[in-house]
Amino acid sequence: MKDFVFNMPTKVVFAVGAVNGIGQECRALGGTKAFLVTGRTATRNSPYLGQIEKSLQEAGVAVQIYAEIEADPSVGTIDRGAAVLKSAGADIVIAFGGGSPIDAAKAMAMLQKNEGSILDYMRGRRQTANAGLPLICIPTTAGSGSEVTAAAVVTDRGSKEKIGISHGSMTPKVAIVDPVLHVSMPxxxxxxxxxxxxxxxxxxxxxxxxxxxxxxxxxxxxxxxxxxxxxxxxxxxxxxxxxxxxxxxxxxxxxxxxxxxxxxxxxxxxxxxxxxxxxxxxxxxxxxxxxxxxxxxxxxxxxxxxxxxxxxxxxxxxxxxxxxxxxxxxxxxxxxxxxxxxxxxxxxxxxxxxxxxxxxxxxxxxxxxxxxxxxxxxxxxxxxxxxxxx
Ligand SMILES: [Fe+2]
The missing domain is CATH 1.20.1090.10 (Dehydroquinate synthase-like - alpha domain)
Structure with a gap:
């Protein structure tokens, strides 16, 4: 039998309607101002975005929505997003979407407590030393599994490479998995x-x-x-x-x-x-x-x-x-x-x-x-x- 260590630090909330509990989950992590990262197309216009805002409002959590993430997020997208997040003064990050917005949010949250560009971490010039802002993920696809992993994939459009970065501190704190959100997926x-x-x-x-x-x-x-x-x-x-x-x-x-x-x-x-x-x-x-x-x-x-x-x-x-x-x-x-x-x-x-x-x-x-x-x-x-x- 193989020796192993198994550490699964993400709290999973799995239920139809679980998305309505986002406000309480933010509060439980001490969040007062959330920065919500989502895609440029489908999720930006999702009716569930309104439900998320309502739940946050009821829990007394302010929110700023950042709907700028493309499929296969680039270095530029993440560095720009990290700068906007820094100026927003948020204390918690929410990712709403498929693997791309979730991965981008992980990288952006990490860059709040670690210096430099995401490119530095992809190329090994810097190591992820500090835990980033706490992250709650709400996946809208059933595929990436990124809501419970330490990894993010970032595309360097200059060199045409997709590079994965992975660090325990990038692991989301909470995954809210609500199958209702997947119904509209084509x-x-x-x-x-x-x-x-x-x-x-x-x-x-x-x-x-x-x-x-x-x-x-x-x-x-x-x-x-x-x-x-x-x-x-x-x-x-x-x-x-x-x-x-x-x-x-x-x-x-x-x-x-x-x-x-x-x-x-x-x-x-x-x-x-x-x-x-x-x-x-x-x-x-x-x-x-x-x-x-x-x-x-x-x-x-x-x-x-x-x-x-x-x-x-x-x-x-x-x-x-x-x-x-x-x-x-x-x-x-x-x-x-x-x-x-x-x-x-x-x-x-x-x-x-x-x-x-x-x-x-x-x-x-x-x-x-x-x-x-x-x-x-x-x-x-x-x-x-x-x-x-x-
Ligand atoms: Fe994959």
Whole structure:
């Protein structure tokens, strides 16, 4: 049995209608003036923003809304937002939205108590020394799991890189998970964020750093996604599916916050930064190709994934059961409309070297169950582009 430490410092409030408790949660953390970070488009016009304001007002908490976060937030967005936050004089930060506003809010809150630009922390020139302002997250998608993780992904548009930064002090204090907020998510966003959650669960379950508690969280996340993602895509008003997908995303977040991610994210980051492919779509495309290549490192765990996705693996060899997990992921992707190849997402065949050059530097790459070299990554990316047959 593996030795491990498991620390889950985020308070989770999971309920239909939980969003109405935001005022009390702010007060409980000593907040008197909140700075609410959200997206530029969908969440900015969300009717729930009014409910949040009302709850804060009733609790006597002032609020300033900052609706300036784009998808895949950039260094400039975060540095500008951190400056506005500083001048606002807020004592608590609320993130309302998908992974992008949550990650941006984490970075902005951290910069309130640490000097410099977010770029300094991405490039390792400075270390996150002090805890930032307290942060409460209200996710409006079921995918990133960012409401319970220490990590944020920031895009350097100059160098076309997406870089993750992670520090325990960036972990949110409270996650308010309210499935009602997910009902208006369109099918395509439900699909791409849901497959991102599945990628988190599968990468963390098979990771070198996995432990028994992260395994339990990830396996349950995989079961729930196998059962409910199609339903959530088919009918956004299916509250049983929405609730279980919100739970799955949360469980996968808890899992990968402890066990880490691997090559799928390592490859999806340059695909996103260089070609604008959405995070979940990039992960969804790469997931079966990476699983197929890495499965021989641990047939048992890949067989577990097949069973968790509802496949009957009884009587199968370990190799066949692992292959069944790959087939199950391919079928799920196809049903929910995630492209099969990178080519179908607009990535040109000439991109292989640039993708591999970036992916090989991913700090979590050694966490993949199969230890991957640049040559291995080239084979995987060529297969995903449809250049080389599996
Ligand atoms: Fe992700």
């Amino acid at each position: 099918p395509a966003v439900t699909a791409s964020t849901g497959i991102d959650a599945l990628t988190h669960a599968i990468e963390a379950y098979t990771a070198v750093q996995a432990n028994p508690l992260s395994d339990a969280a990830c396996l349950q996340a995989i079961r729930l996604i196998g059962k409910y993602l199609r339903r959530a895509v088919a009918n956004g008003k299916d509250m049983e599916a929405r609730g279980n997908m919100a739970l799955a995303s949360l469980l996968a977040g808890i899992g990968f916050n402890h066990a880490g991610l691997g090559a799928v994210h390592g490859i999806a980051h340059p695909i996103g930064a260089q070609f604008g492919v959405a995070h979940g779509v990039g992960n969804g495309i790469m997931l079966p190709y990476v699983m197929e290549y890495c499965a021989m490192a641990d047939y048992t765990k890949f067989g577990d994934i097949a069973a968790a996705l509802g496949e009957n693996i009884s009587g199968m060899s370990g190799r066949d059961a692992a292959q069944q997990a790959v087939s199950a992921v391919r079928a799920l992707k196809q049903d929910i409309g995630i492209p099969e190849t990178l080519a179908a997402a607009g990535v040109p065949p000439t991109a292989v070297d640039a993708i591999v050059r970036d992916a090989i530097t991913y700090r979590r790459l050694p966490n993949s169950p199969r230890q991957l070299t640049g040559e291995d990554l080239t084979v995987i990316v060529e297969r995903a582009l449809g250049i080389k047959k599996v």
